[in-house]
Amino acid sequence: MKLTAYFAHFLTSCVNLNDNRIARLNARVDSITSFLKSHPVFEEYFLDVIPQGSYAQRTIIKPVGGREFDADVLLALTEHPDWTPAQYTAELKKAFEHSTTYQGKAHKRTRCVYIDYADDFHIDVVPYVESRKGITHNKDDAWVHTDPEAFTAWFEAKSRVVGAGRLEAALRLLKYLRDTKTTFSIKSVLLTILAAGQVDSWRTTIDTKYYADLPTVFVHVLEDLDTYLQANPALPDIWDPAGTGQNFKERWTPDGYETFRTKIHDYAIKARAAYDDPNKVTSLATWQEIFGPAFTAPPVQESAAALQTSAASDPGEEFLDTDRQIPIRLTQTVKLIGRVRKAGIMRSYDLPTRGDRVAKNRDIDFYLEHCTVPKPYTVMWKVKNTGTEAHDARQLRGTIEHGDTGRHEHTNYAGSHYVEVYIIRDGVCVATDRQPVIVLQHHPHR
CATH class of the missing domain: 3.30.460.10 (Beta Polymerase, domain 2)
Known part of the structure; x- marks a missing residue:
């Protein structure tokens, strides 16, 4: 389960x-x-x-x-x-x-x-x-x-394929396994390259729910990593995805790689067994074999409070298919980028190069870096805020509106927000992308 x-x-x-x-x-x-x-x-x-x-x-x-x-x-x-x-x-x-x-x-x-x-x-x-x-x-x-900015942008692109921060969560779980089980040792940068490197958009073309939720992401990342490792019995080259030509293979040992390869294989088998098991009791026991006894059910009051908060926080959020009656059939691609404007001595930068972080009171221009949809088409946008500040100001937003190929926003509220773009052709959404926007309470670049 x-x-x-x-x-x-x-x-x-x-x-x-x-x-x-x-x-x-x-x-x-x-x-x-x-x-x-x-x-x-x-x-x-x-x-x-x-x-x-x-x-x-x-x-x-x-x-x-x-x-x-x-x-x-x-x-x-x-x-x-x-x-x-x-x-x-x-x-x-x-x-x-x-x-x-x-x-x-x-x-x-x-x-x-x-x-x-x-x-x-x-x-x-x-x-x-x-x-x-x-x-x-x-x-x-x-x-x-x-x-480093190209590396961060590479990882952010992989994260977008998975969506909703689930790749980051899966990597945190893998790091937790490494640090608590101590059955294998691997530097975080190597783990990030190897695990995130298995994420590809073609997998969602075959199965649209391939990265549908965290348990599914965790199992698929483990299995895809295991497939890669089993195809490479000896320590392979691990090239810097930023394109510097560095081979991170030099930061590991053949023995360390072999141990990692063996343990990931074991964890992938157990995770699949726990995921597929229809019996909640035995499934939980297998998940606990992987993560330990702290992997338990949330308190009842925690679950109820989360549901109540979720229901109360997003009363105005719209969805393209259910609220606007626009079907979604993703046959093309579009890439949305947020570029933070220069402010005084603070330089401009693309959000993906900084892990989508930005300070409050900055201006961001959102633009389509590329779009494979042939014209003519219609562009629609959604801006969604989260967090206490936006909630208290009644600015959670979330409505879908028509627009051009670019738009401007100002960062007023700390929290993890996002901007989505939808490309509509012949009444069907054929491409969409999301730019996360993490607005920090503290300014990271004063």
């Missing part, structure tokens, strides 16, 4: 990073950004602070077994005329050490300076010279070619 409500409760209670930690993380990144932007050495070269890795992809999990969790950010800079690669890290550490706020907290690693706070997490600050597309390797005093 799917046990969808069990999955939702398990994520909330055991896996997901809780809201107060996320708020603390965002506030600390905000503080680091403000500090570096106004630092007498770095202010001349400062461009931005950019979330990367699990932080940008929203796949950080709650610390397991007393461990810490970490967040990676890039300190984007213009090139200093005199510094060697190693000097960027050295000067960054010096800047933190001379600050009363960060004194004693800064430690140098091969590619970054990490700020170790008194509680259960640290932040890695990685110098990144944008014109070189390079981060610094202070031990070799060399540049490492990278394109």
